[in-house]
Amino acid sequence: MTRSVIVVGAGLTGLYASILAARRGAQVLLVAQGRGGLALSHGCIDVWHDGDVRFSFRNLDPAHPLAGLGMAVFQAALTEFLDIVQEAGLPYAGGLDRPMRLPRALGTIRTTAAAPVTLAAGSLDDKTPIHMADLRGFRDFSANLAAGRLRTQGVPIGGVVELPLAEVGARDAYAHELAGAFDDPGYRAEVCSTWKPLLRGVRRLGLPAVLGTSDPTQVVADLEAGLGVDIFEIPTLPPSLPGLRLERALRHRASSIGVDVVEGPSVRGEIDGRSAGRRVSGVVAATAGGPRAFRADTVLLATGGPAHAGWMSFANGEVQDSVFGLPVDAPDDREAWTSPDPFESQPYARFGLRLDSRRHPCDRRGRPYFENLFAAGGLLAGADRTLEGSRQVIDLATAFAAVEAMLR
Amino acid sequence: MKASPVGSGPMSIDVLAPLSAGASGLAFFESDLCVKCNICTAACPVAGVTELFPGPKAVGPQAARFRLPTRPEPDPRVAWCSGCGVCSRVCPHDVPVAEMNVIAKSELPSRGVRALRDSILARPPEVARWLRPIRLLGRPAFRSPLLRAAAQRVVGIARRAPFPVVAPTPLRRLRRDRIRSRPPAQPLPARHVAYFHGCSTNDYEPWLGRTAIEILERFGVEVSLPPQRCCGLPLLSNADFAAARRRARSNLESLQPWAERGIPIVGTSTSCTLALKHEYRAVLGLSGSAIDQVAHATQDFFEYMEHLLAADGPHPAFGPVPLRLLYHAPCQLRSHRIGTPAVRVLRRIPGLQLELSLAECCGVAGTYGLKREFYDVAVRVGADLMRQARASGVDGILTDSETCRWWTETHAGLSSRHPLEVLAMSLGLPDRRPRSGEGT
Numbered sequence: 001m002t003r004s005v006i007v008v009g010a011g012l013t014g015l016y017a018s019i020l021a022a023r024r025g026a027q028v029l030l031v032a033q034g035r036g037g038l039a040l041s042h043g044c045i046d047v048w049h050d051g052d053v054r055f056s057f058r059n060l061d062p063a064h065p066l067a068g069l070g071m072a073v074f075q076a077a078l079t080e081f082l083d084i085v086q087e088a089g090l091p092y093a094g095g096l097d098r099p100m101r102l103p104r105a106l107g108t109i110r111t112t113a114a115a116p117v118t119l120a121a122g123s124l125d126d127k128t129p130i131h132m133a134d135l136r137g138f139r140d141f142s143a144n145l146a147a148g149r150l151r152t153q154g155v156p157i158g159g160v161v162e163l164p165l166a167e168v169g170a171r172d173a174y175a176h177e178l179a180g181a182f183d184d185p186g187y188r189a190e191v192c193s194t195w196k197p198l199l200r201g202v203r204r205l206g207l208p209a210v211l212g213t214s215d216p217t218q219v220v221a222d223l224e225a226g227l228g229v230d231i232f233e234i235p236t237l238p239p240s241l242p243g244l245r246l247e248r249a250l251r252h253r254a255s256s257i258g259v260d261v262v263e264g265p266s267v268r269g270e271i272d273g274r275s276a277g278r279r280v281s282g283v284v285a286a287t288a289g290g291p292r293a294f295r296a297d298t299v300l301l302a303t304g305g306p307a308h309a310g311w312m313s314f315a316n317g318e319v320q321d322s323v324f325g326l327p328v329d330a331p332d333d334r335e336a337w338t339s340p341d342p343f344e345s346q347p348y349a350r351f352g353l354r355l356d357s358r359r360h361p362c363d364r365r366g367r368p369y370f371e372n373l374f375a376a377g378g379l380l381a382g383a384d385r386t387l388e389g390s391r392q393v394i395d396l397a398t399a400f401a402a403v404e405a406m407l408r
Numbered sequence: 409m410k411a412s413p414v415g416s417g418p419m420s421i422d423v424l425a426p427l428s429a430g431a432s433g434l435a436f437f438e439s440d441l442c443v444k445c446n447i448c449t450a451a452c453p454v455a456g457v458t459e460l461f462p463g464p465k466a467v468g469p470q471a472a473r474f475r476l477p478t479r480p481e482p483d484p485r486v487a488w489c490s491g492c493g494v495c496s497r498v499c500p501h502d503v504p505v506a507e508m509n510v511i512a513k514s515e516l517p518s519r520g521v522r523a524l525r526d527s528i529l530a531r532p533p534e535v536a537r538w539l540r541p542i543r544l545l546g547r548p549a550f551r552s553p554l555l556r557a558a559a560q561r562v563v564g565i566a567r568r569a570p571f572p573v574v575a576p577t578p579l580r581r582l583r584r585d586r587i588r589s590r591p592p593a594q595p596l597p598a599r600h601v602a603y604f605h606g607c608s609t610n611d612y613e614p615w616l617g618r619t620a621i622e623i624l625e626r627f628g629v630e631v632s633l634p635p636q637r638c639c640g641l642p643l644l645s646n647a648d649f650a651a652a653r654r655r656a657r658s659n660l661e662s663l664q665p666w667a668e669r670g671i672p673i674v675g676t677s678t679s680c681t682l683a684l685k686h687e688y689r690a691v692l693g694l695s696g697s698a699i700d701q702v703a704h705a706t707q708d709f710f711e712y713m714e715h716l717l718a719a720d721g722p723h724p725a726f727g728p729v730p731l732r733l734l735y736h737a738p739c740q741l742r743s744h745r746i747g748t749p750a751v752r753v754l755r756r757i758p759g760l761q762l763e764l765s766l767a768e769c770c771g772v773a774g775t776y777g778l779k780r781e782f783y784d785v786a787v788r789v790g791a792d793l794m795r796q797a798r799a800s801g802v803d804g805i806l807t808d809s810e811t812c813r814w815w816t817e818t819h820a821g822l823s824s825r826h827p828l829e830v831l832a833m834s835l836g837l838p839d840r841r842p843r844s845g846e847g848t
Contacts, residue, residue: 029747034500039447176450180457239450255764258755262747264497287745289685290704308500 002027003407004296006282008267008323009310011036012392013377014302015250017399018259019084021300024407029294030254031262031285035247037308037378042235043242044102044112044119045078045092045396049389051099051111065380065398066390068357071096074393077400082114088249091217093120101125103206105141105234107149111389116242118216122206122232129158131202136164139172140236141208158202163195178210179241182219192226202229209233209241214248216241262294269299269324271370280370283323298372298406301353301361302399305378305385311352321353321379326361326369328352329381345384352381359398359405376402439508441501442469448495448505453769454488457788461488464495467512468505482512489513490773490786491645492739506743507690514647525563529775530646533638536574536611543574566783569772570818572612572810575842579605579614580633583621588632589662591669597630601712602666602673606680607638608810615840619832620676620709626724626835627716634673635662639683644691645774656688656699664698667705676709676828678741678808679774685744708741708808709828710749717753726834728759734802735827736765736793736816738809739773750808750827757834763800767793770807772815787819794820806830 003026007018010032018030048056057074060067066074078096085092094100094114101124102110109124122130130150132143143160151157165178166187181187199205211233212219220231235242255261265285270293272281282295301323303310311328313319319330330337330351337348353361353375360368361375376398378385385391442465449455449463461467467486486509495505518526528535539546549555556567580587586603601624609617621631640655663673663684675681684706688694707715717723737748754762771790776782797805797820805816805824817824829841 031747033502035447035451035498036500039450040445174446174449174455174463177456177459239446244450252766260747260752262745263742264745266502285745287685288682288703288743289706290700292746 003298005029005298005300005406006031006294006296007300007302008032008283009036009302009304009308009377010034010038010251010261010263011302011304011308011377011395012038012041012246012250013304013395013399014300015247015254016081016084016396017300017302017376017403018254019250019257020080020400020403021407022254022257022259024403026407027296028254028259029262029296030259031265031267031283031294033264033266033309035263037304038247038250039244040238040240041243041246042104042110042240043116043246044110044235045081045094045114045392046110046389047074047096047099047113047393049111049387051101051113053096053099053113053393061382063354063382065355065382065394067382069397069401073401074397077396078114078393080400081396084253085116085246085249088253089215090245090249091117093117103130103146103150103155103234105146105208105236107146107153109150109153109155113393116216116233116245118211118220118231118233119209119235119242120232121220121230122234124155126204127156128204128230129156130204130206131158131199132160132206133208134160134162135178135208135210136162137173138165138175138178138208138210140175141234143206146206146234158204161198161202161205163198166190166194174239175208175210175236175241176213176239176244179213182210182212183214185222188219188222189226192223196227199227199229204230204232206232206234208236210236211241213241214245216245267294267323269373270295271324275371278371280324280373298374300402300406301373301375301379302377303379305352306348308378310377310379319351321361321375324361324369324373326353327363329354329364345387349384349386350382352379354381359402372406374402374406439469439472439503442499442503442505443501444470445500447498447500451494451498451768453492453494453767453771453789454490454785457791458488458785460785461485464489464505464509468495468508469503471512472508482515484516486512487516488782488785490769490771490776490782490789492769492773493743494739494768497742497745504690510644510691514644514649516647518647521562522564525565525779526646526775527648528563529565529778530643530648530651531638532642533607533611536578536607539574540576540611543576546573560780564780566778566780568818569778569783570814571778572608572814574611575614577614579610579617582614582618583633586621586631586633589635590665591632591671596669596671599627599629599716600671601629601631602634602663602671603631604636604639604663604673604675604680604684604706605633606636606675606677608677613810615842616676616826616828618840619837620828622837622840623713623828623832623835624674626837629716632666632671634666639680640692641679641683641687642775644683644687645776649692653692653694656683656692656694659684660688660694660698660702663702663705667698667701671705672712672715673702673706674709674712675706676808676826677810678708678738678744679811681706681708682740682743708744708746708749710753710808711744711746713753713831714749717756724835726757727836729757729830729834730759731803731830732761732763732801733804733806733830734763734765734797734800736767736770736805736807736812738807738812739769741808750806754806754827754830757830760830760834762806763796763802765793766796769793770812770816771819772811774811777815786815790815790819797822 640652777786
């Protein structure tokens with residue numbers, strides 16, 4: 001019989017989990033208050049800040065959300081992700097064993113496991129000198145800043161070029177507006193003829209990631225053919241195209257394989273009154289007309305961390321997950337939530353829900369709150385995702401483990 | 409710990425008891441909730457195609473921080489907002505961006521011929537009343553390039569925008585037998601709905617209302633036509649809040665007795681039902697038990713169909729409909745925040761292949777695309793949908809809102825139907841749509 005699943009949250013965790021569950025034959029309803037944090041992301045799949053996955057994963061604290069999952073789960077989660085984005089027409093390159101080093105807009109270096117092919121083409125393992133390009137009228141990227149700081153780290157920099165754009169007019173352009181212009185093959189041809197004389201001697205060109213809304217691979221191929229240089233993209237400030245493209249690709253993929261996407265309402269959890277408090281029955285959504293209940297066999301919380309309101313702190317001192325009100329362990333003394341040094345690990349980053357071995361949120365003694373409630377992603381306790389550089393691997397691996405557990 | 413059994417069963421959706429006023433969180437505006445993440449700007453279909461509109465955030469929560477409540481000075485560029493509501497729906501912080509912008513738009517000065525045109529477009533039932541006696545002239549007039557060019561030049565109605573022709577007999581006259589001024593005395597039939605057909609179905613597409621009634625009757629539902637006026641949404645989008653409030657109050661007065669009795673108010677026009685559920689409170693600022701009861705009782709036709717199908721059967725059998733159709737959820741339906749109930753219901757029809765639209769908006773957004781100054785922008789907004797419709801080789805388009813249907817039919821060159829027409833086919837009900845050129 002078909003199992004029904006409600007996934008709450010439409011970030012990387014929720015979108016990916018919905019697709020996984022639908023691929024395994026479940027009837028899936030994805031409900032989210034607004035579009036998830038993925039729209040603000042760089043679009044890469046980071047696994048650990050130094051790329052040393054095997055060492056780091058063997059030495060995880062037992063409270064870490066990845067502890068106990070094992071390399072086989074990471075491998076399977078990433079492989080299926082790569083498969084899904086390929087089907088969705090947004091191919092990625094990479095793998096767990098070959099960490100890539102990619103330039104960032106601020107001239108620092110990202111170590112990542114997988115990236116859209118148009119970003120992966122900027123791998124710093126390739127020693128061909130890079131030219132960085134400013135697009136005139138686009139203020140969210142500075143070629144000088146990126147090139148200057150990369151050079152001090154030993155990256156071979158050929159120089160900086162400034163390239164004109166036909167579409168930029170009266171006001172500052174957003175990245176997604178330029179991307180819309182590049183969607184048009186005619187615009188790309190025009191760009192090639194304007195840029196070609198400005199790119200003499202350039203072999204490899206880094207551009208801010210504005211090359212198309214949904215098919216950057218084609219845009220880059222056309223520009224490379226027209227200009228005779230190798231091209232790669234660098235993600236810019238939000239709204240950042242690689243994140244927007246991934247969000248769109250996954251959302252469209254989800255609806256095309258039958259996931260019902262309910263966009264907009266906030267939700268509260270609903271407990272099954274006939275189960276002596278052992279089961280949840282679904283969620284109650286704040287729709288335009290009023291509260292409406294959506295019910296299913298299982299619920300997966302993919303609501304994210306504190307920045308995404310997956311858990312919240314209330315004036316009365318309670319700290320709770322925002323859907324079922326499950327308690328989140330946090331010191332009473334709010335001063336202890338943060339460290340004085342903003343660049344150090346922040347204690348609050350590790351707050352969240354604890355899971356038992358079957359991926360159910362559980363109390364301190366390991367007893368699950370509900371038999372059919374699961375959680376994954378940024379809502380889980382025990383990781384400082386920013387400092388570890390583990391955000392996306394946690395999203396994918398814990399979503400994968402949760403879906404496997406709930407459809408078992 | 410014992411193995412936790414994962415139960416099985418169909419997904420179900422229930423209507424719960426209403427919360428108090430403003431429970432949707434949208435009754436008052438909080439621009440300070442905006443963290444300027446620009447997710448709305450990136451999703452806005454209008455900002456994506458014209459430089460003249462800086463995006464919902466810039467003219468909305470960002471500009472609102474500099475407005476005094478007593479002296480609103482909206483950024484005039486807010487005029488480019490089509491009112492599709494995508495921004496509010498995608499906002500992760502529940503900022504009512506679109507609602508702020510509709511209100512800001514109503515404060516823009518409007519004079520002369522454009523004000524006259526807007527007040528005509530805002531009154532579809534009155535227009536139908538004037539045009540019905542001369543309806544036979546309507547079709548040739550709307551098709552005459554000369555007259556349309558003149559209308560564009562003189563009153564600013566886009567010459568390529570589609571307009572429906574007034575039907576000879578309105579729905580309320582065709583189904584006079586169903587009109588009830590108040591809910592029947594006890595006892596109520598087990599299943600009973602008050603049908604809010606809206607003015608478009610009454611005056612322009614009465615066959616759609618007949619079909620909706622026949623489907624409901626096939627499911628054993630007693631249908632009543634309560635007294636109703638235009639929901640007021642066209643007035644609201646054309647900045648006449650005072651007139652919109654008058655219609656709203658009159659509708660609340662006639663619908664509240666039904667809502668109070670727990671009778672669902674079911675609508676086939678997603679924009680009318682959205683007005684009852686949401687705009688009366690969030691934009692017109694109405695509050696109180698009448699609007700809360702009515703908002704809570706109101707359901708989209710397919711939202712109600714889901715309840716019928718979830719209830720104990722037997723249900724009428726769904727026959728095969730061997731068609732491939734592209735379903736586009738109108739932006740007003742998406743603002744109900746209930747997902748796409750039509751898709752959930754139509755998936756039960758054997759043989760029907762549904763392709764889903766990937767576009768945010770078809771472009772017309774009510775009356776926006778009908779106006780000369782916005783027409784080109786509306787066409788560009790809808791370009792993705794029209795491209796998808798043509799490239800996918802589907803037999804036609806399905807979309808729940810009348811303005812989206814008229815617009816997509818003209819701009820995609822494919823027939824465009826309400827999803828309930830396909831449901832009627834599946835149930836073997838007669839096709840009530842008039843042959844081209846005829847009336848009902």
